[in-house]
Amino acid sequence: MFELKQLLFPTFCAIIIFPFTLDLPTVSSETLSVSSRWIVDQSGARVKLACVNWAGHLEPMLPEGLDKQPISNITDLIVSSGFNCVRLTWATYMFTRAEFGGQTVGQSLSSFGLQAALDGVTNYNPNFTQLTLTEAYTEVVSELGKKGLMIILDNHVSKPSWCCGYSDGNGFWGDQFFDPAEWLMGLEAAANLSLDHNNVIGIGLRNEPRGPRSNSADWRKNIESGAETVHKVNDHLLVCAGGLSFSADLSFLFREPLTFSTPSIRQKLVYELHWYSWYSGLPYGSGNLNQICSSDMKRVMDAVGFLLTPDQPYTSPVLVSEFGLDQGGRDPTGNRFFDCFMTFAAKLDLDHALWALQGSYYERNGVRDLDETFGLLTHTWDAVRNPGFVQRLGALKYPLPSPVTFGFTTYSAIFHPATGLCVSARANTSLVLSSCGRGSSVWSYDTTTLMIIFSERSVISAPGEGFPAVVTHDAGCKGCQWNVVGGAQLQLQSQVGDKFLCLDGTSGTDITAETCLCLESSQCVNSAQVPTSQWFQFITMQSSQAGVTISSA
Template sequence: MSTKKKLKRNIIIGYKQAVGAPLLETSGVRTNPPMGRLVFFSFVSIFSFLVTFSDVMIPQKHVMALPLSTDSRWIVDENGQRVKLACVNWVSHLEVMVAEGLSKQPMDAIAKRILSMGFNCVRLTWPVFLVTNDTLGSLTARQSFQIHGLLESISGIQANNPSIIDLSLLDVYQAVVSSLGDNNVMVIVDNHVSKPGWCCSNFDGNGFFGDQYFDPDVWITGLTRMASMFNGVPNVVGMSLRNELRGPKQNVNDWYRYMQKGAEAVHSANPDVIVILSGLNYDKDLSFLRNRPVNLTFSGKIVFEAHWYGFTDGEAWKNGNSNQVCGRVVDNMMRMSGFLLDQGWPLFVSEFGVDQRGTNVNDNRYLGCFLGVAAELDFDWALWTLVGSYYLRQGVLGMNEYYGVLDWNWCEARNSTFLQQISALQSPFRGPGLSEANPHKVIFHPSTGLCVLMKSMFEPLRLGPCSESESWNYTPQKILSVKGTYFCLQTDDLAKPAKLGIICTDSNSKWETISDSKMHLSSKASNGTTVCLDVDSSNTIVTNVCKCLSKDNACDPESQWFKLVNSTRSSTMIKPLSRMIPTLNFPSKDFHGSS
């Protein structure tokens, strides 16, 4: 037996000898020691059962080995270790056909900014005609801007990116990919449209096979040329076949006919890239795959993509109760696309996003629900969008993009609070090769992007970085305990901080998920009142009356939304002893747990 195991065994034996029996068994049945035994409850015994043993390991930095492939529902590298795509969309498919923002900032500065915001990947859009229409593809960047009267943009590019102004549009696209690669940013090459321009509507001629601008043969030619162009370019890790199929011509049979042809064409031209297939109805519907999988000559490279915005469901979030809307929308998402994860396919939510000004009620309510699901399912994703402003969009010069993560000048993050909200989701919680710690749960708070953790022995539980979260265990008896210790989460009284205790069989130690959102954690206070876990203005974890469970459409429940997330990733640091010894909450009368 190792020294560590012997130490753990001896400490536990010493504790049991001191108090007579363990206070928390897996069955949920407690054996209470006689009061006389408390005399022997020494500091050594207290110390022994507080220390967390084997669940905190020193994490090792993962160096990706490209190319990527798939392992069941996960995207993995060449060594079989999970790689989570945490991407941002960079628009390059509009009329000018030059990646947006290059008149505002140097290409390298934008790439570095992407990385500094925590993204490891860009979904870089392109139109089919860029590679199939020689007249368009041979235009230089300068000529393309001149055609659209964008003289100010030419001046901006000459100042910030002078080396590309007289390159062909195809060479500019390749230069952007190269700059991202120089900064260790992966690229998903996304065929967004055929004819360059803003996407999307049912009648724009770009929606489905056979539409005015969407010739399937020309499309496959474009895919083949683009795949060949980036064969051997290591940071181009994937190709998305087509964005948001839609319109009156869409049908399942043609989807299988052409998407399978497109996938085969890409794989034949570039077998290294993962091949990403979108669904119908603006990429909301992949339900037809439930009983009819794709039939391809290759495997280990297929990923499916879906889109999910607040406006996907109209103004349901603004007009309805957030808990009820969240429950209904998530159920629908699982029926339409989320089921693929259970079937062993990776799901890439390649577009989600919100108005970064924070004034859109519909978006704000949607976001908390989305982030909770994104943490729970731990899927790959791409935020819409990087773009702070456009050269020209829908006839408007310099249009401000309020969904953009960067500001109008492409200098700073538009909303740093939003970046905090998504930061925990930029790393994987679990997956192949991710075994820094034994399986456990973290308690994630979507509204802040933080997790429940202990700061010190003198402070209550607070929200903090998920990278520093305790490892929690949620038992069949509905007890939330700090894994590897005898501590469990308990409620005290209304508006009081939640606490950690060692008598873990009373009603104030049992936590159930309630409400349609499944994100309220409820328990019983000492007076029998049902309470929910909550967060106060100082980020302290408290318990309050459960709010907004149903009906009330004006109520905001998000301070009480928590998600128990499965994880095998550890803290980024070994926690100091003061973090391991929180304040004890002994019962005031006896070990029967009365108070």
């Protein structure tokens, strides 16, 4: 249906890169709206969301982790990990049923026999124990606001529980626990909460619509009603809508986009995409990763990614509001998937929300103090579980050109998804991987000469197999012409004599020219060998004399 190359291969220009700076100014919902595929502020400048999910929708209805650390420590870790917003989940019943949301934190934890969790909250956050659950949730919103963090209040379920099962009664309008009228009451309450907290920038209308009752007609009717309800209470809020099949399918909008009785809602509409290794049904754990990644990217583009196409009736921002993997690196399938995800998310410059912040749960599916292996934080909530992952994820914070540039200029870098680093030229002419925007160089790719050009004068050359690639002024050199090859179109190949070699990179070492991996669909099928060290992607960034910008406002 949709050609990925329409979005993946823009025209590049090459300019000088300046030292990197990080700026996280305070943002309020009053400043945000939608322009084409972007979320923008009042001036029209891009606001890129780099969020993390914080669960508050399980049976105790208390945001997780308050039994492990003072809330100020938790919010500090969110900021220091490079996130500028939180997708804070909630259950409808917390707002609509007094017997749920009217309980105190102490009463709720005690009712589930979670004495150890209650003792922890009393120790680390004693001011919470006598708050009602709705008051406690509001207090978390306030604490996040103190650190300048934007918030999306995400309606995750109706009846508080772990999510999500196909037939769990929480999945689609009209299900056992999902009364449409009560759902609207919950959205109204969440929107009212936002009126006193300008750091709440949006409402997630419903997490992962699913189940045997699901259909596009009812989805459309209810999403329109939900958006109207939120907008009537607070017309500053973004409204975030995930599609069918667990927020993975919005293909039905291609021919008939959403419309609203209140036209201004269209300038607040953001679509959501959830993407995990198991969503595609493809064999990420084995098989040729070039072919698998190419197939999965096409699936995502056809299902949701087409919404990013400029100047169409359906054009809208897409927030990948859930993605993630085992932070301990113990899942080869997840690791291989994440290489593909990084490629896609960096190239399309997607707003994103990592699943998840929490390192543990008070109780999940009957297991107390359960460890969350996908958690950003450790089980004790006192540190990041995988600092290398956080560094790699940081590459996604670099924004593409804003709709309004104000003198900012675009440039292209060569991104290495497997490390989250970019290609830089050393003084001795060899190439190395370094932080994107900090020491990375400026490149362009000439599709006529097939040369990768550095600073308009030099080109990349492959001297021979196993040797470091270099930059040279000799445009007539052997090994200076590069084709984009592989099923995923991510490998840069040059012919040196009778050999075809690909750029190959590992963090901390020179980039070398090596035998190309897994180019044919029959290769690497039953092998642990993967081509990701040879995956490189041209990505467009934005810079000024103040530095490369990571936009959070």
